[in-house]
Amino acid sequence: MTKGPRIAVVGSANVDLTTFSDHFPKPGETIFGDKFHLGFGGKGANQAVAARLCGADVFMVARVGDDLFGPATIKNFEKLGIDATHVRQVSGVSSGVAPIFVESSGQNRIIVVKGANDALKAADVEAAADMLKSADCIVLQFEIPLETVYHTIQFARKNGIRCILNPAPAQPIDLKAVAELDYFVPNETEAETISGLPARNVDDAKRCAEKLLAAGIRRVLITLGANGALLAGSDGMQHVPAFPMKSVDSTGAGDAFIGSFATFLGEGLPELEAARRANLYAGLSTTGVGTQKSFYERARFEGEWTRLQRT
């Protein structure tokens, strides 16, 4: 794989336990599911893997538990060519895990048990400072402590490094603490929780984006699933339509979007084209089962991109 932009992900690593079923048990009830998939996940790790598969030079700052999943997660990063020097095991704590339930429409519900992800502190970011300072872009999510996220945003600002935050899973936050970001990338649910406004369609998303921009955030990119994405800044708003897909599992599509967007932007593509390409990369990920396992290698993605530009 050729050298691409240097992307650092300060974030989570989980193991995903995905069950496919069309209905869910009532309290006290046991039902049969249709199938099961075990895979590496976690929003941070997924974004790192998407960036790597798109050709970025990626390094990860994360914590895993002292269980079976911890060393396996580190090996997975290494196997994919992601620098895991700053991925450490924490003793006496489980790795992050995510039981995931997927319906036949591809829609998912996720419960995250953060485990060792909660042990990633500001001091760990400082310990990785030399590596982080060499990055073109730092990518963050909310599956690690918020103080660590806020600290890393300040670190990126102080060192002039592009910073992208995916505020997932949704939680109410201090908007002033994230105002120094380059990109704030929520999905509909996260945009709703954080702005306090509905974000069910493009017009709703525009109102959310207005509120977030008014709070001082520079650029907002709201991902809207099958409705694509909305790119917003002081220079205006642009709807970026999705590419229609036969979706079987939408889990990790947002992560695919962010990891690929960070890479395309880091390669110097114009922002709008980076978002259009990220839309396709995310859409393609929904056609396969699992999170990281469903992400495309760059060459395969380029084949689809070229084909769609011709049609």
Ligand code: RIB
């Ligand atoms: O965004 C999908 C991810 O959310 C899953 O991989 C799961 O681990 C949770 O973090």
